[in-house]
Amino acid sequence: MTFYVTTPIYYVNAQPHLGHAYTSIAADILARHHRRRGDDTFFLTGTDEHGEPVADAARAQGLEPRAWADLNAAKFKALLPAIGVEPDFFIRTTDSEHKRRVQQVLQRVHDNGHVYKGIYEGWYCPRCADFKTEAEIGPGNRCPIHEIELTREREENWFFRLSAFQERLERLFAEQPDFVRPTRARNEAQAFIAQGLQDISLSRARLEWGVEVPWDPGHVFYVWFDALLNYYTALGYARPGEDLTARYWPAQLHLVGKEILKFHTIYWPAMLWAADLEIPEHVFVHGFLQGSDGRKMSKSLGNGLDPFEVLERFGVDALRFYLFRDVTFGADGNVGMEAVAVRYDSELANEYGNLVSRTLAMIARYRDGVLPEAGHDATLEPDLGSLAGEVAAAFDAVDLSGALELIWQRVRRLNRYVEERKPWELAREADRAGELDTALATLHHGLDVVTAELAPYMPATCALVRSALEAAPIKPIPPLFPKRDR
RNA sequence: GCCGGAGUAGCUCAGUCGGUUAGAGCAGGGGAAUCAUAAUCCCAAGGUCGGGGGUUCGAGUCCCUCCUCCGGCACCA
Secondary structure, eight states: OEEEEEOOOEETTSOOOHHHHHHHHHHHHHHHHHHHHTOEEEEEEEEEOOSHHHHHHHHHTTOOHHHHHHHHHHHHHHHHHHTTOOOSEEEETTOHHHHHHHHHHHHHHHHTTOEEEEEEEEEEETTTTEEEOGGGOBTTTBOTTTOOBOEEEEEEEEEEOGGGGHHHHHHHHHHOTTSEESHHHHHHHHHHHHTOOOOEEOEESSOOSSOBOTTOTTOEEOHHHHHHTHHHHHHHHSBTTBOOHHHHOSOSEEEEEGGGHHIIIIIHHHHHHHTTOOOOSEEEEEOOEEOTTSSOOOTTTTOOOOHHHHHHHHOHHHHHHHHHHSSOBTBOEEOOHHHHHHHIIIIIIIIIIHHHHHHHHHHHHHHTTOOOOOOOOGGGHHHHHHHHHHHHHHHHTTOHHHHHHHHHHHHHHHHHHHHHHOHHHHTTOGGGHHHHHHHHHHHHHHHHHHHHHHTTTSHHHHHHHHHHHHOSSOOOOOOSSOOOOO
């Protein structure tokens, strides 16, 4: 099996924030899980660097667009190691290899007869050198930035025949109900299609910061077409001298936020069909992280969760764990520093961390650090034996929170097992040495099973636990999740 | 306005195809234990399942209606 997973490529105009980290960590967890399962896995992320806003921002800084993009792409790239995310490739849409392949694919769309020259008409600000959407038009038909009057302009550009794919898209959604998940995201896409699709503009004539349209060099492609194609183009040059396209395309899973649902579930499959390419198997639309008050995070409300503060106070694995433990993946959810602290103390320190501590300590204390060669207690077999399969099924449904809950049920089961067996009592009775051996071997095994499934979420911590379980002799280690004064 | 989603314990949420006394975690209450990061484990308590109506032997679940919140409603040119 191959597993190719992507995040959206992040627009370089923004500063990296929790939302970027959230999607990247989700993709990383999925990739690590599938790798562990033995799938041939490829994980792609990167940055989206073309388009008017980037050109504008660069100009405002007195920089060339490319220099501005370099600066900001570096920030996104630097975020990844800090949050434990290890993609197989980091694409930038300004890569010459990407641009060349965008041109190839869209040339094919052109040659297949899916584009035509049309007129776009709209309100234009000469100072912005940009058309404005209805929502962007200020009072008195003025540009909200420059406060000058907008002019009605017409521009000739290339259109993509999206409308021609209406029926095929309807069929896709009917025949493949899990193409878009979760269900409410699929419904939204279907409702959009049902309204009737209009053709969309494919190029911009006024703009230079983009990928040149090969059959009409005065134009560049509309940034979304350039951006979406990254998922495909990256495979062509991610490994120098090797083309991975045949190996990994079509992708198994695109992770996207709900704000870009339309592009990924409608425009994107249509474009791929138009280029005679296969479409991805699944698009998973996750929700938004909101402030602890349930409102959108904002600096002025001060209700945001700063990922860097979490990293500093609780560490990278705690952040990764928290985001998928406290918010059902796929739904919107509230996050806050207080909730992080509660999860950290009660689950990471008290339940998992302490389970590791007490298990290692008892093996060290009662058996001089030597793992008893005893069979495992059959009473735990139903719980432990079924875990891997259940977790795999949850991952197949992209239910990262559900999988974590399944794992946590076993963590709790193991703490309960300690209380049931009371190893400290067994240790006092010489004739029950065999029972103690069994209990300790079972705990060791249980911790091993649980830690293996947990590793995609908390790679660094689980590597520590793994080596502690395999050490000879086995001995206590410093607390994995130390409690702090707060 | 139209379409979709949500409303279940103080808090965060599960509840499958309609089926027995509606579940979990956290917080708060009581207890046990001492291997462990004073962590853990057990017990009890806590709900008019947003309101109202209907279908049914039986409704958190299906239908109608109303209320509240959220999202989408296209070429972000």
